Amino acid sequence: MARPASTRVVVTGLGAVSACGIGADALIEATQSGTSGVKPISFEALDIQRVKTAGKIADSDLAEILGETPHRMREPVAEYALAAAREAVAQAGLTEAHFGENCGVSIGSGFGGAQTLDRNYLKFGAEGSMRLDPMAVPKIMNNAAASWVSMEFGATGPALCLATACSSASQSIGMGMQMIASGQVERCLVGGSEACLEAGVFRVWELLRVMTADLNRPFSKDRNGMILGEGAGVLVLESLEAAEARGATILCELSGFGTNSDAGDLLRPNPERASACMRMALRQAGLDARDIGYVNAHGTGTVANDVNEVSALRAVFGDTLEGVEISSTKPVHGHALGAAGALELIVAIGALLRQSAPPTLNFTEVDPKIGLEPVPNAAKATPLKAVMSNSLAFGGINATLIAEAFAADV
């Protein structure tokens, strides 16, 4: 049997739950219209809470996702992933016959079961209670979301869970893409899930002091930090052959994946490594930088990230950044950490499908240290052939994905 040639990978389904609502369309629409899902948030367990907003899933959406009787073995992080996966699978039109060994799952998470971990520690620490959740271990483990998704659909191929902080989802999507491209599986459910808006987690983010107590304003002169988010994004990836064989509707092609490590500082980013990561993705896609019409930046709104990322973008796209639209949609959905890369790839694919670059909300003034006007405050109609999404994580782990409008002949 001959070794299969590298295979083209296409996207046939999208699913998301986020602060913008249930569904990939809700997310895409909110990012295009510039409607923020950031809401007030407060924690009873916190005596001190300086940051009072987050990209939180609305209570009514949460009730719908969790159902009337919450599952005893599932955390919100698993329920979010399942809700997103069901939507993506339904859109792709997959049936039982399409799963089994030929389908993998690659769903990352930064924190895993943060709710169970946080609430059990709190109970143990504050009350000294020995009556903790006996299902805590299988709920907390990072791979719970990936495992529940594989069980739901009977996907018995490889199941992965990468926990690489803010690059978890982008790397998970890239790994799924590689499994298909190498001929290991025909399709893969890929993405990331995060349900980290718990008192203890929130407080330690506050203490790291990278969150703003004001509005999140990526690339703005007066930006002052990020806003946390939560949710899940899942995509159905398939080999072009498998998608065509079952007559699937192809949304776009996933053609480039780059990932690397700064191997430098745990928290401080390195622009040279971020640009090398983008170049790796371009090389795999066989594209030039000028082919990319839109970049969904990591764009957290912290001084360090935004200065670093724009410097990296200039190295790749040229000093003037002409011909490429760049924005951060984090003011709309928040920084969803381990789910961020999936939500943002879906947003970038939304831009490709609608031929419209989504805006950077709350943008006020160009920062002279950055010199970038990032599609400020209103979407911009623009012809797009290919789009890029960046994730630049703590730990110095970078990941870039490129999606292209699908053309049968390349």
Next chain:
Amino acid sequence: MSTDRETLTRELLEMVAEEGMVDASEITPERPLEELDIQSADFVMILMAIEEKYGAYVSVDNELTDVVTVQDLLDLAISKIEAHQAEEA
């Protein structure tokens, strides 16, 4: 300088010494923090102590990027603390 501000400055200098783990005698307002080997992790500790004592939140961000010397840090902390006190009043 008001007495309050003098007290505040003294308390803040003590805090920088303690949280930054440097000898108080080495700290003078004009010295760059880098020279005192006060790094980002120490900043976070100092800012946490400021929050605990005075209730003012300073993010490790825009405002902090121009801080070079001990005096810069004191100025920023004092302005944040005073703004916070005005808010509470």
